[in-house]
Amino acid sequence: MTATVNIPLHRIAHGRAGDKGNRLNVSVIAYTPEAWPILLREVTQERVLAMFEHRGASQVRRYVVDNLQALNFVIDDALEGGVNSALNLDTHGKTSSFHLLSMEVSMPAELATALGCTGDTS
Amino acid sequence: MTYRIGNGSGFSGDRVDAALPVVRQIHAHGRGGALIFETIGERTLALGHLARRSDPALGYDPLLADLVRPVLADCVRSGIVIVGNFGVANPRAAAALIADIARDQGLHDLRVAVVEGDDIRDGLDLSLLDRWEGDSNALDCASDIISANVYIGARQIAEAIRHGAQVVVTGRVADPSLALGPLVAHFDWSWDDWDLIAAGTLAGHLLECGSQVTGGYFADPGFKDVPDLANVGFPIAEVEADGSFVITKPEGTGGVVDLRTVKEQLLYEIHDPSDYLTPDVVLDITGVSLTQSGQDRVSVRGARGRPAPELLKATVGVSGDWLGEAEISYAGPNALARAQLAAAIVEERVAAKFPSLRRRFDFIGALSVFGGDNRAPDGFAWPAPADVRMRMAVSAREKAQAEYALREVAALYCTGPAGGGGIRSHLQARINTASFLAPRSMVKPRYQMTGGAT
Numbered sequence: 001m002t003a004t005v006n007i008p009l010h011r012i013a014h015g016r017a018g019d020k021g022n023r024l025n026v027s028v029i030a031y032t033p034e035a036w037p038i039l040l041r042e043v044t045q046e047r048v049l050a051m052f053e054h055r056g057a058s059q060v061r062r063y064v065v066d067n068l069q070a071l072n073f074v075i076d077d078a079l080e081g082g083v084n085s086a087l088n089l090d091t092h093g094k095t096s097s098f099h100l101l102s103m104e105v106s107m108p109a110e111l112a113t114a115l116g117c118t119g120d121t122s
Numbered sequence: 123m124t125y126r127i128g129n130g131s132g133f134s135g136d137r138v139d140a141a142l143p144v145v146r147q148i149h150a151h152g153r154g155g156a157l158i159f160e161t162i163g164e165r166t167l168a169l170g171h172l173a174r175r176s177d178p179a180l181g182y183d184p185l186l187a188d189l190v191r192p193v194l195a196d197c198v199r200s201g202i203v204i205v206g207n208f209g210v211a212n213p214r215a216a217a218a219l220i221a222d223i224a225r226d227q228g229l230h231d232l233r234v235a236v237v238e239g240d241d242i243r244d245g246l247d248l249s250l251l252d253r254w255e256g257d258s259n260a261l262d263c264a265s266d267i268i269s270a271n272v273y274i275g276a277r278q279i280a281e282a283i284r285h286g287a288q289v290v291v292t293g294r295v296a297d298p299s300l301a302l303g304p305l306v307a308h309f310d311w312s313w314d315d316w317d318l319i320a321a322g323t324l325a326g327h328l329l330e331c332g333s334q335v336t337g338g339y340f341a342d343p344g345f346k347d348v349p350d351l352a353n354v355g356f357p358i359a360e361v362e363a364d365g366s367f368v369i370t371k372p373e374g375t376g377g378v379v380d381l382r383t384v385k386e387q388l389l390y391e392i393h394d395p396s397d398y399l400t401p402d403v404v405l406d407i408t409g410v411s412l413t414q415s416g417q418d419r420v421s422v423r424g425a426r427g428r429p430a431p432e433l434l435k436a437t438v439g440v441s442g443d444w445l446g447e448a449e450i451s452y453a454g455p456n457a458l459a460r461a462q463l464a465a466a467i468v469e470e471r472v473a474a475k476f477p478s479l480r481r482r483f484d485f486i487g488a489l490s491v492f493g494g495d496n497r498a499p500d501g502f503a504w505p506a507p508a509d510v511r512m513r514m515a516v517s518a519r520e521k522a523q524a525e526y527a528l529r530e531v532a533a534l535y536c537t538g539p540a541g542g543g544g545i546r547s548h549l550q551a552r553i554n555t556a557s558f559l560a561p562r563s564m565v566k567p568r569y570q571m572t573g574g575a576t
Contacts, residue, residue, distance in 0.1 A: 010345070014342065014345070014346060014382060014386065015386070016339070016340075016386040016387075016389065016390055018390045018391035018392070019391070020256050020257075020391060020393075020557075021254065021256040021257030021556070021557055022256065022257040023256035023257065023393070025389070025391060025392060025393055027385070027386060027389035027390070027392075029382070029385050029386065029389075031382075050500065051499065053500070054493070054494040054497040054498065054499050054500060055494040055497075056494060056495075061393075061394075063393075063394060063395050065389065065395050065407075065408060066408075067408060067409060067410060067411060067424075068385050068388065068389070068410075068412070070385055070389060072389050072392060072393075072395055074393045074394070076256075080494065080495055082257055082555075083163075083164060083165060083555075084164060084165055084168075084439075084442065084552060084553060084554050084555045085442070085443075085517075085552075085554055087445075087480065087481070087482040087495060087515040087516070087517060088482070088491060088493075088495070088515075089484065089486075089490055089491050089513070089515075090491040095491045095492065096492075099492050099499075
């Protein structure tokens with residue numbers, strides 16, 4: 001069996017958050033073509049919803065943007081009311097991209113090494 | 123022939139010296155081109171309306187003069203048209219101020235166009251509009267409506283430029299329309315050539331946030347390093363008649379334009395990437411291709427368009443809640459436990475007096491912005507910070523309730539846990555906003571030329 005490691009998504013992808021009303025979008029963009037299949041497999045709608053449930057998120061839609069090797073997540077009701085209603089210091093949710101990038105993803109140890117990542121062997 | 127559009131401001135409060143190198147670079151390629159300024163947010167628009175209420179000569183962007191004064195003469199001399207939504211709630215007053223600046227600089231007969239029709243507040247019956255699906259939070263519709271503005275499109279901007287406007291001042295228009303207007307005026311694109319309208323909209327989308335496509339809002343040391351952010355260059359799109367374009371930045375400025383910066387901005391505030399709605403077109407970016415075509419140059423092509431939506435988005439601002447915020451620091455051994463005890467004390471006191479008051483506690487340095495209202499992420503492992511700041515935030519309909527809660531934090535000086543210090547508190551009246559969908563029949567966009575030789 002191939003050894004796999006868990007690494008933070010932040011090591012293989014970057015992204016940006018944007019807001020419109022109480023709806024948040026976060027892009028997750030592969031740094032390299034090798035990282036793209038990992039994103040597709042690991043960064044699922046269900047896992048993203050679980051990461052934002054404590055914020056009140058009610059629904060997540062994942063859009064696969066193949067031409068950019070990027071995922072775009074649209075997360076409903078994750079901003080405690082949005083920019084002019086929220087009590088959160090970050091009323092826009094602008095910091096949320098790095099919350100998503102803190103997700104742990106599993107990948108073959110060999111690939112992680114090739115991409116210059118180190119992680120916890122599992 | 124290539125047409126150059128630069129951006130001189132990506133939001134209200136952006137650097138006021140950003141436009142100069144952009145104008146210089148456009149000018150270096152000969153006469154013509156456009157410079158856009160984007161300065162409106164959902165909150166700043168309502169603030170503009172409040173300012174206008176208190177003084178009919180106000181309501182435009184507070185930084186308008188600082189943005190325009192350094193570049194106006196150069197733009198006029200180089201034939202670079204300036205398009206800005208810096209009119210905010212009062213485009214006519216903004217146009218008058220720009221005319222004054224022009225006269226001071228010896229520029230006579232400046233032709234300034236004012237685009238209006240976005241303001242639908244007069245006689246508005248909110249019950250006739252559908253709520254926009256993206257915000258489900260309740261708006262207190264019984265409150266005083268401060269502002270109601272529709273996102274209008276690029277047509278009036280293009281018309282004004284065709285009729286000789288050197289400066290176009292707008293209120294609420296869709297941000298990408300600021301760039302689409304001059305492109306349509308220049309290339310004479312047909313409004314129903316949807317792929318071209320989509321291409322111009324895409325160029326506008328990439329430009330609208332200023333340096334967010336040239337290395338601003340991007341750096342992550344060790345992962346995404348960006349040179350000389352203190353002097354980050356603002357973007358220029360070099361657009362061809364077929365709608366393809368290159369995103370670049372002025373020579374000698376900081377920042378970077380590469381596939382990563384362009385991808386981040388391409389998806390910024392996009393929901394369904396095949397269905398981005400603007401008043402001008404429905405944009406589909408799923409066929410867009412990006413190529414690094416030189417240092418700090420990314421070529422963009424492949425935008426697709428479909429007919430524009432029938433309904434236009436409108437944002438309504440009403441007198442909202444009182445936002446009260448207060449903070450106190452704890453540091454050193456057991457800091458987090460003392461901060462958490464402080465929060466528990468305030469919570470008990472406030473809950474006893476105003477149980478339904480909306481409130482939230484944060485522990486800045488341990489968990490704040492990533493938390494929900496009083497909920498940590500699942501499985502969150504609390505760190506042991508050496509320095510943590512307890513923050514309380516409350517939302518109250520009555521000012522006195524918010525003031526009471528703030529006093530409870532102030533009282534922690536003597537009644538709270540050991541070693542608390544550095545209390546700051548802040549109380550502000552908020553404008554709450556919500557978005558609606560308005561039929562085009564409600565909206566009558568128009569432009570009027572002011573100034574010029576008569």
